[in-house]
Amino acid sequence: MWSSRFIMNHSIRAASLEGFSDLVRSYHANPNQILKEAGIVTSQLRDPDAFIYYEHFLAALELAAQHCQCDTFGLELSTKQGVNTLGLIGAYMSRQANIVDALTVARKYMYLHVEGLSLAVENSNSKSCEIQFLNLAPNELSPQKAQVTLGTCFCILRDLVGPTWRINKVSFRQDAPKNQEVFRDLFGCQPEFNSATDTIYFQSQFLSLKPNINNQLLDKMLFEEIESTKPNSQLEQLQRIDNAIKTLLATGDCTKENIALCMGLHPKKLQRFLAEQKTTYREMIDQVRKREALILLKNHQFNLTTVALKLGYCELSVFSRRFKIWFGMSPTQWQSRM
Known part of the structure:
Protein backbone atom coordinates (compact mmCIF):
# COMPACT_ATOMS: atom_id res chain seq x y z
CA MET A 1 0.00 0.00 0.00
CA TRP A 2 1.26 3.43 -0.93
CA SER A 3 -0.32 6.40 0.74
CA SER A 4 0.30 10.01 1.52
CA ARG A 5 -1.45 12.53 3.68
CA PHE A 6 -0.91 16.09 4.67
CA ILE A 7 -2.76 18.47 6.91
CA MET A 8 -3.98 21.98 6.31
CA ASN A 9 -1.75 24.85 7.20
CA HIS A 10 -3.45 28.05 8.41
CA SER A 11 -2.21 30.01 5.40
CA ILE A 12 -2.14 29.39 1.66
CA ARG A 13 -0.52 31.06 -1.34
CA ALA A 14 -2.38 33.95 -2.94
CA ALA A 15 -2.10 32.04 -6.24
CA SER A 16 -5.02 29.94 -4.97
CA LEU A 17 -7.24 32.91 -5.86
CA GLU A 18 -5.92 33.13 -9.42
CA GLY A 19 -8.77 34.35 -11.64
CA PHE A 20 -11.01 35.25 -8.67
CA SER A 21 -11.58 38.89 -9.58
CA ASP A 22 -12.33 38.20 -13.24
CA LEU A 23 -14.74 35.41 -12.34
CA VAL A 24 -16.60 37.64 -9.88
CA ARG A 25 -16.81 40.45 -12.44
CA SER A 26 -18.26 38.02 -14.99
CA TYR A 27 -21.26 37.80 -12.64
CA HIS A 28 -21.42 41.62 -12.41
CA ALA A 29 -20.33 41.63 -8.78
CA ASN A 30 -17.57 43.65 -7.07
CA PRO A 31 -14.49 41.50 -6.24
CA ASN A 32 -12.83 44.23 -4.17
CA GLN A 33 -15.87 44.48 -1.92
CA ILE A 34 -15.98 40.71 -1.45
CA LEU A 35 -12.25 40.47 -0.70
CA LYS A 36 -12.48 43.32 1.83
CA GLU A 37 -15.44 41.67 3.53
CA ALA A 38 -13.46 38.41 3.68
CA GLY A 39 -10.46 40.15 5.27
CA ILE A 40 -8.17 40.05 2.22
CA VAL A 41 -6.31 43.09 0.95
CA THR A 42 -6.61 43.24 -2.83
CA SER A 43 -2.93 44.07 -3.26
CA GLN A 44 -2.06 40.70 -1.68
CA LEU A 45 -3.21 38.97 -4.85
CA ARG A 46 -0.59 40.75 -6.96
CA ASP A 47 2.11 38.46 -5.59
CA PRO A 48 1.20 34.77 -6.12
CA ASP A 49 3.71 33.76 -3.43
CA ALA A 50 2.17 36.02 -0.77
CA PHE A 51 0.32 34.22 2.02
CA ILE A 52 -3.31 34.74 2.99
CA TYR A 53 -5.21 33.20 5.87
CA TYR A 54 -7.01 30.01 4.84
CA GLU A 55 -10.12 31.09 6.74
CA HIS A 56 -10.17 34.32 4.72
CA PHE A 57 -9.82 32.33 1.50
CA LEU A 58 -12.84 30.20 2.44
CA ALA A 59 -14.81 33.30 3.41
CA ALA A 60 -14.07 34.84 0.01
CA LEU A 61 -15.41 31.71 -1.73
CA GLU A 62 -18.62 31.61 0.28
CA LEU A 63 -19.21 35.36 -0.07
CA ALA A 64 -18.55 35.23 -3.80
CA ALA A 65 -21.04 32.37 -4.19
CA GLN A 66 -23.65 34.50 -2.40
CA HIS A 67 -22.94 37.79 -4.19
CA CYS A 68 -22.77 36.08 -7.59
CA GLN A 69 -25.74 33.83 -6.79
CA CYS A 70 -23.64 30.94 -8.08
CA ASP A 71 -23.65 27.69 -6.09
CA THR A 72 -20.78 26.32 -8.22
CA PHE A 73 -18.41 29.28 -7.77
CA GLY A 74 -15.70 27.16 -6.10
CA LEU A 75 -15.66 24.67 -8.96
CA GLU A 76 -15.56 27.42 -11.59
CA LEU A 77 -12.64 29.07 -9.77
CA SER A 78 -10.77 25.76 -9.71
CA THR A 79 -10.68 25.73 -13.52
CA LYS A 80 -8.32 28.72 -13.34
CA GLN A 81 -5.82 26.57 -11.41
CA GLY A 82 -3.13 24.22 -12.68
CA VAL A 83 0.54 23.32 -12.46
CA ASN A 84 1.50 26.83 -13.58
CA THR A 85 -0.13 28.39 -10.50
CA LEU A 86 2.13 26.26 -8.27
CA GLY A 87 5.23 28.17 -9.40
CA LEU A 88 8.58 26.45 -9.02
CA ILE A 89 6.99 23.52 -7.19
CA GLY A 90 4.80 22.88 -10.21
CA ALA A 91 7.88 22.91 -12.44
CA TYR A 92 9.60 20.50 -10.05
CA MET A 93 6.57 18.17 -10.09
CA SER A 94 6.52 18.15 -13.88
CA ARG A 95 10.12 16.97 -14.00
CA GLN A 96 9.62 13.86 -11.87
CA ALA A 97 10.03 10.36 -13.29
CA ASN A 98 6.32 9.53 -12.99
CA ILE A 99 3.03 10.75 -11.58
CA VAL A 100 3.60 8.89 -8.30
CA ASP A 101 6.82 10.84 -7.74
CA ALA A 102 5.07 14.07 -8.71
CA LEU A 103 2.35 13.36 -6.15
CA THR A 104 5.06 12.66 -3.57
CA VAL A 105 6.31 16.20 -4.17
CA ALA A 106 2.72 17.43 -3.92
CA ARG A 107 2.35 15.65 -0.58
CA LYS A 108 4.85 18.07 0.92
CA TYR A 109 3.47 21.18 -0.71
CA MET A 110 -0.17 20.99 -1.73
CA TYR A 111 -1.38 21.93 1.75
CA LEU A 112 -0.75 25.45 0.47
CA HIS A 113 -3.47 24.92 -2.14
CA VAL A 114 -5.81 22.22 -0.84
CA GLU A 115 -6.56 20.70 2.53
CA GLY A 116 -6.54 17.17 3.84
CA LEU A 117 -5.50 15.32 0.69
CA SER A 118 -5.04 11.56 1.04
CA LEU A 119 -4.04 9.34 -1.89
CA ALA A 120 -4.15 5.57 -1.47
CA VAL A 121 -3.51 2.64 -3.79
CA GLU A 122 -4.85 -0.54 -2.19
CA ASN A 123 -2.22 -2.89 -3.68
CA SER A 124 0.32 -3.07 -6.47
CA ASN A 125 -2.04 -5.12 -8.68
CA SER A 126 -4.97 -2.77 -8.23
CA LYS A 127 -6.40 -1.35 -11.44
CA SER A 128 -7.91 1.67 -9.78
CA CYS A 129 -7.02 4.11 -7.04
CA GLU A 130 -8.61 7.06 -5.37
CA ILE A 131 -7.83 10.46 -3.99
CA GLN A 132 -9.83 11.23 -0.88
CA PHE A 133 -10.21 14.75 0.47
CA LEU A 134 -10.57 14.79 4.23
CA ASN A 135 -11.19 18.49 4.19
CA LEU A 136 -14.38 18.94 6.18
CA ALA A 137 -15.68 18.13 9.62
CA PRO A 138 -18.74 15.87 9.35
CA ASN A 139 -21.15 18.56 10.48
CA GLU A 140 -19.62 21.44 8.54
CA LEU A 141 -20.45 20.81 4.90
CA SER A 142 -18.90 23.59 2.82
CA PRO A 143 -19.73 23.09 -0.88
CA GLN A 144 -17.40 25.82 -2.17
CA LYS A 145 -14.47 24.45 -0.18
CA ALA A 146 -14.95 20.91 -1.49
CA GLN A 147 -15.54 22.12 -5.05
CA VAL A 148 -12.38 24.20 -5.28
CA THR A 149 -10.34 21.44 -3.63
CA LEU A 150 -11.39 18.58 -5.92
CA GLY A 151 -11.46 20.81 -8.97
CA THR A 152 -7.95 22.16 -8.36
CA CYS A 153 -6.44 18.71 -7.89
CA PHE A 154 -8.23 17.44 -10.99
CA CYS A 155 -6.82 20.32 -13.08
CA ILE A 156 -3.29 19.80 -11.73
CA LEU A 157 -3.41 16.09 -12.55
CA ARG A 158 -4.81 16.90 -15.97
CA ASP A 159 -1.79 19.13 -16.59
CA LEU A 160 0.59 16.45 -15.34
CA VAL A 161 -0.93 13.50 -17.22
CA GLY A 162 -1.87 15.29 -20.42
CA PRO A 163 -4.76 14.73 -22.84
CA THR A 164 -5.21 11.07 -21.89
CA TRP A 165 -6.28 12.01 -18.33
CA ARG A 166 -9.68 10.55 -17.46
CA ILE A 167 -11.38 9.69 -14.20
CA ASN A 168 -13.83 6.90 -13.45
CA LYS A 169 -15.95 8.72 -10.94
CA VAL A 170 -16.08 11.74 -8.65
CA SER A 171 -18.15 11.98 -5.50
CA PHE A 172 -19.14 14.92 -3.29
CA ARG A 173 -20.63 15.02 0.16
CA GLN A 174 -22.59 18.17 -0.69
CA ASP A 175 -26.20 18.19 -1.85
CA ALA A 176 -26.78 18.19 -5.59
CA PRO A 177 -26.50 21.76 -6.92
CA LYS A 178 -28.98 23.27 -9.37
CA ASN A 179 -26.34 23.47 -12.09
CA GLN A 180 -24.66 20.10 -12.53
CA GLU A 181 -23.49 20.78 -16.08
CA VAL A 182 -20.35 22.60 -14.91
CA PHE A 183 -19.38 19.45 -12.96
CA ARG A 184 -19.87 17.23 -16.02
CA ASP A 185 -17.94 19.65 -18.23
CA LEU A 186 -14.92 19.67 -15.93
CA PHE A 187 -14.74 16.05 -14.75
CA GLY A 188 -16.08 14.39 -17.90
CA CYS A 189 -18.52 12.22 -15.96
CA GLN A 190 -21.72 12.46 -13.97
CA PRO A 191 -20.78 13.37 -10.38
CA GLU A 192 -22.32 11.66 -7.36
CA PHE A 193 -23.69 13.88 -4.60
CA ASN A 194 -24.68 13.21 -0.99
CA SER A 195 -21.82 10.71 -0.85
CA ALA A 196 -19.92 9.54 2.21
CA THR A 197 -16.64 11.12 1.02
CA ASP A 198 -15.25 13.74 -1.35
CA THR A 199 -13.25 11.50 -3.69
CA ILE A 200 -11.79 11.26 -7.19
CA TYR A 201 -11.48 7.72 -8.63
CA PHE A 202 -9.18 6.92 -11.57
CA GLN A 203 -7.18 4.12 -13.19
CA SER A 204 -3.90 3.37 -11.40
CA GLN A 205 -2.13 3.06 -14.76
CA PHE A 206 -1.87 6.86 -14.80
CA LEU A 207 0.50 6.73 -11.81
CA SER A 208 3.30 5.17 -13.89
CA LEU A 209 3.17 7.81 -16.64
CA LYS A 210 5.84 10.47 -16.98
CA PRO A 211 4.43 13.95 -16.32
CA ASN A 212 3.55 15.65 -19.58
CA ILE A 213 3.43 19.43 -19.45
CA ASN A 214 2.58 21.31 -22.63
CA ASN A 215 1.60 24.61 -21.09
CA GLN A 216 2.97 27.69 -22.84
CA LEU A 217 2.29 29.87 -19.81
CA LEU A 218 4.35 27.56 -17.61
CA ASP A 219 7.13 27.52 -20.20
CA LYS A 220 7.14 31.31 -20.22
CA MET A 221 7.23 31.45 -16.43
CA LEU A 222 10.09 28.97 -16.26
CA PHE A 223 12.01 30.86 -18.92
CA GLU A 224 11.72 34.08 -16.96
CA GLU A 225 12.60 32.33 -13.70
CA ILE A 226 15.50 30.08 -14.62
CA GLU A 227 17.16 31.60 -17.68
CA SER A 228 19.94 34.11 -17.26
CA THR A 229 20.74 35.48 -20.67
CA LYS A 230 22.44 38.75 -19.85
CA PRO A 231 26.12 38.88 -18.90
CA ASN A 232 25.36 41.37 -16.09
CA SER A 233 22.49 39.38 -14.56
CA GLN A 234 24.39 37.75 -11.70
CA LEU A 235 22.30 39.54 -9.09
CA GLU A 236 19.09 38.46 -10.82
CA GLN A 237 20.33 34.88 -10.92
CA LEU A 238 21.20 34.98 -7.22
CA GLN A 239 17.70 36.28 -6.48
CA ARG A 240 16.18 33.40 -8.47
CA ILE A 241 18.27 30.92 -6.52
CA ASP A 242 17.19 32.64 -3.30
CA ASN A 243 13.53 32.35 -4.36
CA ALA A 244 13.95 28.69 -5.27
CA ILE A 245 15.48 27.93 -1.86
CA LYS A 246 12.67 29.80 -0.11
CA THR A 247 10.07 27.82 -2.09
CA LEU A 248 11.60 24.39 -1.48
CA LEU A 249 12.58 24.80 2.18
CA ALA A 250 9.27 23.56 3.59
CA THR A 251 9.18 20.51 1.30
CA GLY A 252 12.21 18.81 2.85
CA ASP A 253 13.66 18.52 -0.67
CA CYS A 254 15.77 21.67 -0.63
CA THR A 255 18.99 20.04 -1.81
CA LYS A 256 21.58 21.55 -4.12
CA GLU A 257 20.59 19.04 -6.79
CA ASN A 258 16.90 19.97 -6.60
CA ILE A 259 17.64 23.70 -6.63
CA ALA A 260 19.76 23.16 -9.73
CA LEU A 261 16.90 21.16 -11.26
CA CYS A 262 14.42 23.98 -10.64
CA MET A 263 16.89 26.50 -12.07
CA GLY A 264 17.52 24.46 -15.20
CA LEU A 265 21.21 24.10 -14.34
CA HIS A 266 23.57 21.21 -13.78
CA PRO A 267 24.53 21.00 -10.06
CA LYS A 268 28.20 21.58 -10.91
CA LYS A 269 27.29 24.67 -12.94
CA LEU A 270 25.27 25.98 -10.02
CA MET A 284 22.79 30.82 0.79
CA ILE A 285 20.40 28.42 2.48
CA ASP A 286 21.62 29.70 5.85
CA GLN A 287 20.96 33.30 4.79
CA VAL A 288 17.46 32.46 3.56
CA ARG A 289 16.65 30.61 6.77
CA LYS A 290 17.89 33.48 8.94
CA ARG A 291 15.84 36.03 7.02
CA GLU A 292 12.67 33.94 6.82
CA ALA A 293 12.94 32.94 10.49
CA LEU A 294 12.73 36.57 11.57
CA ILE A 295 9.83 37.28 9.22
CA LEU A 296 7.83 34.28 10.46
CA LEU A 297 8.56 34.95 14.13
CA LYS A 298 7.76 38.65 13.82
CA ASN A 299 4.31 37.93 12.35
CA HIS A 300 3.35 35.64 15.28
CA GLN A 301 1.22 33.70 12.76
CA PHE A 302 2.73 30.27 13.39
CA ASN A 303 3.88 28.33 16.43
CA LEU A 304 7.59 27.52 16.73
CA THR A 305 7.22 23.95 15.50
CA THR A 306 5.51 25.16 12.33
CA VAL A 307 8.20 27.80 11.82
CA ALA A 308 10.88 25.12 12.11
CA LEU A 309 9.12 22.92 9.55
CA LYS A 310 8.69 25.83 7.15
CA LEU A 311 12.43 26.43 7.33
CA GLY A 312 13.18 22.81 6.53
CA TYR A 313 14.10 21.61 10.02
CA CYS A 314 12.65 18.25 11.03
CA GLU A 315 12.78 19.10 14.74
CA LEU A 316 12.17 22.26 16.74
CA SER A 317 15.27 21.63 18.86
CA VAL A 318 17.52 21.72 15.78
CA PHE A 319 16.02 25.04 14.66
CA SER A 320 16.31 26.50 18.17
CA ARG A 321 20.00 25.62 18.41
CA ARG A 322 20.69 27.13 15.01
CA PHE A 323 18.73 30.28 15.85
CA LYS A 324 20.80 30.76 18.99
CA ILE A 325 23.99 30.48 16.93
CA TRP A 326 22.66 33.14 14.55
CA PHE A 327 21.31 35.65 17.06
CA GLY A 328 22.65 34.68 20.48
CA ARG A 337 11.47 41.34 22.79
CA MET A 338 9.20 42.21 19.89
Whole structure:
Protein backbone atom coordinates (compact mmCIF):
# COMPACT_ATOMS: atom_id res chain seq x y z
CA MET A 1 0.00 0.00 0.00
CA TRP A 2 1.26 3.43 -0.93
CA SER A 3 -0.32 6.40 0.74
CA SER A 4 0.30 10.01 1.52
CA ARG A 5 -1.45 12.53 3.68
CA PHE A 6 -0.91 16.09 4.67
CA ILE A 7 -2.76 18.47 6.91
CA MET A 8 -3.98 21.98 6.31
CA ASN A 9 -1.75 24.85 7.20
CA HIS A 10 -3.45 28.05 8.41
CA SER A 11 -2.21 30.01 5.40
CA ILE A 12 -2.14 29.39 1.66
CA ARG A 13 -0.52 31.06 -1.34
CA ALA A 14 -2.38 33.95 -2.94
CA ALA A 15 -2.10 32.04 -6.24
CA SER A 16 -5.02 29.94 -4.97
CA LEU A 17 -7.24 32.91 -5.86
CA GLU A 18 -5.92 33.13 -9.42
CA GLY A 19 -8.77 34.35 -11.64
CA PHE A 20 -11.01 35.25 -8.67
CA SER A 21 -11.58 38.89 -9.58
CA ASP A 22 -12.33 38.20 -13.24
CA LEU A 23 -14.74 35.41 -12.34
CA VAL A 24 -16.60 37.64 -9.88
CA ARG A 25 -16.81 40.45 -12.44
CA SER A 26 -18.26 38.02 -14.99
CA TYR A 27 -21.26 37.80 -12.64
CA HIS A 28 -21.42 41.62 -12.41
CA ALA A 29 -20.33 41.63 -8.78
CA ASN A 30 -17.57 43.65 -7.07
CA PRO A 31 -14.49 41.50 -6.24
CA ASN A 32 -12.83 44.23 -4.17
CA GLN A 33 -15.87 44.48 -1.92
CA ILE A 34 -15.98 40.71 -1.45
CA LEU A 35 -12.25 40.47 -0.70
CA LYS A 36 -12.48 43.32 1.83
CA GLU A 37 -15.44 41.67 3.53
CA ALA A 38 -13.46 38.41 3.68
CA GLY A 39 -10.46 40.15 5.27
CA ILE A 40 -8.17 40.05 2.22
CA VAL A 41 -6.31 43.09 0.95
CA THR A 42 -6.61 43.24 -2.83
CA SER A 43 -2.93 44.07 -3.26
CA GLN A 44 -2.06 40.70 -1.68
CA LEU A 45 -3.21 38.97 -4.85
CA ARG A 46 -0.59 40.75 -6.96
CA ASP A 47 2.11 38.46 -5.59
CA PRO A 48 1.20 34.77 -6.12
CA ASP A 49 3.71 33.76 -3.43
CA ALA A 50 2.17 36.02 -0.77
CA PHE A 51 0.32 34.22 2.02
CA ILE A 52 -3.31 34.74 2.99
CA TYR A 53 -5.21 33.20 5.87
CA TYR A 54 -7.01 30.01 4.84
CA GLU A 55 -10.12 31.09 6.74
CA HIS A 56 -10.17 34.32 4.72
CA PHE A 57 -9.82 32.33 1.50
CA LEU A 58 -12.84 30.20 2.44
CA ALA A 59 -14.81 33.30 3.41
CA ALA A 60 -14.07 34.84 0.01
CA LEU A 61 -15.41 31.71 -1.73
CA GLU A 62 -18.62 31.61 0.28
CA LEU A 63 -19.21 35.36 -0.07
CA ALA A 64 -18.55 35.23 -3.80
CA ALA A 65 -21.04 32.37 -4.19
CA GLN A 66 -23.65 34.50 -2.40
CA HIS A 67 -22.94 37.79 -4.19
CA CYS A 68 -22.77 36.08 -7.59
CA GLN A 69 -25.74 33.83 -6.79
CA CYS A 70 -23.64 30.94 -8.08
CA ASP A 71 -23.65 27.69 -6.09
CA THR A 72 -20.78 26.32 -8.22
CA PHE A 73 -18.41 29.28 -7.77
CA GLY A 74 -15.70 27.16 -6.10
CA LEU A 75 -15.66 24.67 -8.96
CA GLU A 76 -15.56 27.42 -11.59
CA LEU A 77 -12.64 29.07 -9.77
CA SER A 78 -10.77 25.76 -9.71
CA THR A 79 -10.68 25.73 -13.52
CA LYS A 80 -8.32 28.72 -13.34
CA GLN A 81 -5.82 26.57 -11.41
CA GLY A 82 -3.13 24.22 -12.68
CA VAL A 83 0.54 23.32 -12.46
CA ASN A 84 1.50 26.83 -13.58
CA THR A 85 -0.13 28.39 -10.50
CA LEU A 86 2.13 26.26 -8.27
CA GLY A 87 5.23 28.17 -9.40
CA LEU A 88 8.58 26.45 -9.02
CA ILE A 89 6.99 23.52 -7.19
CA GLY A 90 4.80 22.88 -10.21
CA ALA A 91 7.88 22.91 -12.44
CA TYR A 92 9.60 20.50 -10.05
CA MET A 93 6.57 18.17 -10.09
CA SER A 94 6.52 18.15 -13.88
CA ARG A 95 10.12 16.97 -14.00
CA GLN A 96 9.62 13.86 -11.87
CA ALA A 97 10.03 10.36 -13.29
CA ASN A 98 6.32 9.53 -12.99
CA ILE A 99 3.03 10.75 -11.58
CA VAL A 100 3.60 8.89 -8.30
CA ASP A 101 6.82 10.84 -7.74
CA ALA A 102 5.07 14.07 -8.71
CA LEU A 103 2.35 13.36 -6.15
CA THR A 104 5.06 12.66 -3.57
CA VAL A 105 6.31 16.20 -4.17
CA ALA A 106 2.72 17.43 -3.92
CA ARG A 107 2.35 15.65 -0.58
CA LYS A 108 4.85 18.07 0.92
CA TYR A 109 3.47 21.18 -0.71
CA MET A 110 -0.17 20.99 -1.73
CA TYR A 111 -1.38 21.93 1.75
CA LEU A 112 -0.75 25.45 0.47
CA HIS A 113 -3.47 24.92 -2.14
CA VAL A 114 -5.81 22.22 -0.84
CA GLU A 115 -6.56 20.70 2.53
CA GLY A 116 -6.54 17.17 3.84
CA LEU A 117 -5.50 15.32 0.69
CA SER A 118 -5.04 11.56 1.04
CA LEU A 119 -4.04 9.34 -1.89
CA ALA A 120 -4.15 5.57 -1.47
CA VAL A 121 -3.51 2.64 -3.79
CA GLU A 122 -4.85 -0.54 -2.19
CA ASN A 123 -2.22 -2.89 -3.68
CA SER A 124 0.32 -3.07 -6.47
CA ASN A 125 -2.04 -5.12 -8.68
CA SER A 126 -4.97 -2.77 -8.23
CA LYS A 127 -6.40 -1.35 -11.44
CA SER A 128 -7.91 1.67 -9.78
CA CYS A 129 -7.02 4.11 -7.04
CA GLU A 130 -8.61 7.06 -5.37
CA ILE A 131 -7.83 10.46 -3.99
CA GLN A 132 -9.83 11.23 -0.88
CA PHE A 133 -10.21 14.75 0.47
CA LEU A 134 -10.57 14.79 4.23
CA ASN A 135 -11.19 18.49 4.19
CA LEU A 136 -14.38 18.94 6.18
CA ALA A 137 -15.68 18.13 9.62
CA PRO A 138 -18.74 15.87 9.35
CA ASN A 139 -21.15 18.56 10.48
CA GLU A 140 -19.62 21.44 8.54
CA LEU A 141 -20.45 20.81 4.90
CA SER A 142 -18.90 23.59 2.82
CA PRO A 143 -19.73 23.09 -0.88
CA GLN A 144 -17.40 25.82 -2.17
CA LYS A 145 -14.47 24.45 -0.18
CA ALA A 146 -14.95 20.91 -1.49
CA GLN A 147 -15.54 22.12 -5.05
CA VAL A 148 -12.38 24.20 -5.28
CA THR A 149 -10.34 21.44 -3.63
CA LEU A 150 -11.39 18.58 -5.92
CA GLY A 151 -11.46 20.81 -8.97
CA THR A 152 -7.95 22.16 -8.36
CA CYS A 153 -6.44 18.71 -7.89
CA PHE A 154 -8.23 17.44 -10.99
CA CYS A 155 -6.82 20.32 -13.08
CA ILE A 156 -3.29 19.80 -11.73
CA LEU A 157 -3.41 16.09 -12.55
CA ARG A 158 -4.81 16.90 -15.97
CA ASP A 159 -1.79 19.13 -16.59
CA LEU A 160 0.59 16.45 -15.34
CA VAL A 161 -0.93 13.50 -17.22
CA GLY A 162 -1.87 15.29 -20.42
CA PRO A 163 -4.76 14.73 -22.84
CA THR A 164 -5.21 11.07 -21.89
CA TRP A 165 -6.28 12.01 -18.33
CA ARG A 166 -9.68 10.55 -17.46
CA ILE A 167 -11.38 9.69 -14.20
CA ASN A 168 -13.83 6.90 -13.45
CA LYS A 169 -15.95 8.72 -10.94
CA VAL A 170 -16.08 11.74 -8.65
CA SER A 171 -18.15 11.98 -5.50
CA PHE A 172 -19.14 14.92 -3.29
CA ARG A 173 -20.63 15.02 0.16
CA GLN A 174 -22.59 18.17 -0.69
CA ASP A 175 -26.20 18.19 -1.85
CA ALA A 176 -26.78 18.19 -5.59
CA PRO A 177 -26.50 21.76 -6.92
CA LYS A 178 -28.98 23.27 -9.37
CA ASN A 179 -26.34 23.47 -12.09
CA GLN A 180 -24.66 20.10 -12.53
CA GLU A 181 -23.49 20.78 -16.08
CA VAL A 182 -20.35 22.60 -14.91
CA PHE A 183 -19.38 19.45 -12.96
CA ARG A 184 -19.87 17.23 -16.02
CA ASP A 185 -17.94 19.65 -18.23
CA LEU A 186 -14.92 19.67 -15.93
CA PHE A 187 -14.74 16.05 -14.75
CA GLY A 188 -16.08 14.39 -17.90
CA CYS A 189 -18.52 12.22 -15.96
CA GLN A 190 -21.72 12.46 -13.97
CA PRO A 191 -20.78 13.37 -10.38
CA GLU A 192 -22.32 11.66 -7.36
CA PHE A 193 -23.69 13.88 -4.60
CA ASN A 194 -24.68 13.21 -0.99
CA SER A 195 -21.82 10.71 -0.85
CA ALA A 196 -19.92 9.54 2.21
CA THR A 197 -16.64 11.12 1.02
CA ASP A 198 -15.25 13.74 -1.35
CA THR A 199 -13.25 11.50 -3.69
CA ILE A 200 -11.79 11.26 -7.19
CA TYR A 201 -11.48 7.72 -8.63
CA PHE A 202 -9.18 6.92 -11.57
CA GLN A 203 -7.18 4.12 -13.19
CA SER A 204 -3.90 3.37 -11.40
CA GLN A 205 -2.13 3.06 -14.76
CA PHE A 206 -1.87 6.86 -14.80
CA LEU A 207 0.50 6.73 -11.81
CA SER A 208 3.30 5.17 -13.89
CA LEU A 209 3.17 7.81 -16.64
CA LYS A 210 5.84 10.47 -16.98
CA PRO A 211 4.43 13.95 -16.32
CA ASN A 212 3.55 15.65 -19.58
CA ILE A 213 3.43 19.43 -19.45
CA ASN A 214 2.58 21.31 -22.63
CA ASN A 215 1.60 24.61 -21.09
CA GLN A 216 2.97 27.69 -22.84
CA LEU A 217 2.29 29.87 -19.81
CA LEU A 218 4.35 27.56 -17.61
CA ASP A 219 7.13 27.52 -20.20
CA LYS A 220 7.14 31.31 -20.22
CA MET A 221 7.23 31.45 -16.43
CA LEU A 222 10.09 28.97 -16.26
CA PHE A 223 12.01 30.86 -18.92
CA GLU A 224 11.72 34.08 -16.96
CA GLU A 225 12.60 32.33 -13.70
CA ILE A 226 15.50 30.08 -14.62
CA GLU A 227 17.16 31.60 -17.68
CA SER A 228 19.94 34.11 -17.26
CA THR A 229 20.74 35.48 -20.67
CA LYS A 230 22.44 38.75 -19.85
CA PRO A 231 26.12 38.88 -18.90
CA ASN A 232 25.36 41.37 -16.09
CA SER A 233 22.49 39.38 -14.56
CA GLN A 234 24.39 37.75 -11.70
CA LEU A 235 22.30 39.54 -9.09
CA GLU A 236 19.09 38.46 -10.82
CA GLN A 237 20.33 34.88 -10.92
CA LEU A 238 21.20 34.98 -7.22
CA GLN A 239 17.70 36.28 -6.48
CA ARG A 240 16.18 33.40 -8.47
CA ILE A 241 18.27 30.92 -6.52
CA ASP A 242 17.19 32.64 -3.30
CA ASN A 243 13.53 32.35 -4.36
CA ALA A 244 13.95 28.69 -5.27
CA ILE A 245 15.48 27.93 -1.86
CA LYS A 246 12.67 29.80 -0.11
CA THR A 247 10.07 27.82 -2.09
CA LEU A 248 11.60 24.39 -1.48
CA LEU A 249 12.58 24.80 2.18
CA ALA A 250 9.27 23.56 3.59
CA THR A 251 9.18 20.51 1.30
CA GLY A 252 12.21 18.81 2.85
CA ASP A 253 13.66 18.52 -0.67
CA CYS A 254 15.77 21.67 -0.63
CA THR A 255 18.99 20.04 -1.81
CA LYS A 256 21.58 21.55 -4.12
CA GLU A 257 20.59 19.04 -6.79
CA ASN A 258 16.90 19.97 -6.60
CA ILE A 259 17.64 23.70 -6.63
CA ALA A 260 19.76 23.16 -9.73
CA LEU A 261 16.90 21.16 -11.26
CA CYS A 262 14.42 23.98 -10.64
CA MET A 263 16.89 26.50 -12.07
CA GLY A 264 17.52 24.46 -15.20
CA LEU A 265 21.21 24.10 -14.34
CA HIS A 266 23.57 21.21 -13.78
CA PRO A 267 24.53 21.00 -10.06
CA LYS A 268 28.20 21.58 -10.91
CA LYS A 269 27.29 24.67 -12.94
CA LEU A 270 25.27 25.98 -10.02
CA GLN A 271 28.20 25.32 -7.70
CA ARG A 272 30.61 27.15 -10.04
CA PHE A 273 28.26 30.11 -10.34
CA LEU A 274 27.96 30.44 -6.55
CA ALA A 275 31.74 30.19 -6.19
CA GLU A 276 32.10 33.06 -8.66
CA GLN A 277 29.78 35.08 -6.44
CA LYS A 278 31.98 34.32 -3.40
CA THR A 279 29.34 32.20 -1.71
CA THR A 280 28.20 28.57 -1.42
CA TYR A 281 24.90 26.73 -1.41
CA ARG A 282 25.19 26.16 2.35
CA GLU A 283 25.78 29.87 2.94
CA MET A 284 22.79 30.82 0.79
CA ILE A 285 20.40 28.42 2.48
CA ASP A 286 21.62 29.70 5.85
CA GLN A 287 20.96 33.30 4.79
CA VAL A 288 17.46 32.46 3.56
CA ARG A 289 16.65 30.61 6.77
CA LYS A 290 17.89 33.48 8.94
CA ARG A 291 15.84 36.03 7.02
CA GLU A 292 12.67 33.94 6.82
CA ALA A 293 12.94 32.94 10.49
CA LEU A 294 12.73 36.57 11.57
CA ILE A 295 9.83 37.28 9.22
CA LEU A 296 7.83 34.28 10.46
CA LEU A 297 8.56 34.95 14.13
CA LYS A 298 7.76 38.65 13.82
CA ASN A 299 4.31 37.93 12.35
CA HIS A 300 3.35 35.64 15.28
CA GLN A 301 1.22 33.70 12.76
CA PHE A 302 2.73 30.27 13.39
CA ASN A 303 3.88 28.33 16.43
CA LEU A 304 7.59 27.52 16.73
CA THR A 305 7.22 23.95 15.50
CA THR A 306 5.51 25.16 12.33
CA VAL A 307 8.20 27.80 11.82
CA ALA A 308 10.88 25.12 12.11
CA LEU A 309 9.12 22.92 9.55
CA LYS A 310 8.69 25.83 7.15
CA LEU A 311 12.43 26.43 7.33
CA GLY A 312 13.18 22.81 6.53
CA TYR A 313 14.10 21.61 10.02
CA CYS A 314 12.65 18.25 11.03
CA GLU A 315 12.78 19.10 14.74
CA LEU A 316 12.17 22.26 16.74
CA SER A 317 15.27 21.63 18.86
CA VAL A 318 17.52 21.72 15.78
CA PHE A 319 16.02 25.04 14.66
CA SER A 320 16.31 26.50 18.17
CA ARG A 321 20.00 25.62 18.41
CA ARG A 322 20.69 27.13 15.01
CA PHE A 323 18.73 30.28 15.85
CA LYS A 324 20.80 30.76 18.99
CA ILE A 325 23.99 30.48 16.93
CA TRP A 326 22.66 33.14 14.55
CA PHE A 327 21.31 35.65 17.06
CA GLY A 328 22.65 34.68 20.48
CA MET A 329 19.21 33.90 21.93
CA SER A 330 16.38 31.41 21.53
CA PRO A 331 13.41 32.03 19.21
CA THR A 332 11.15 32.46 22.24
CA GLN A 333 13.49 35.07 23.75
CA TRP A 334 13.63 36.94 20.44
CA GLN A 335 9.84 36.98 20.15
CA SER A 336 9.45 38.24 23.70
CA ARG A 337 11.47 41.34 22.79
CA MET A 338 9.20 42.21 19.89
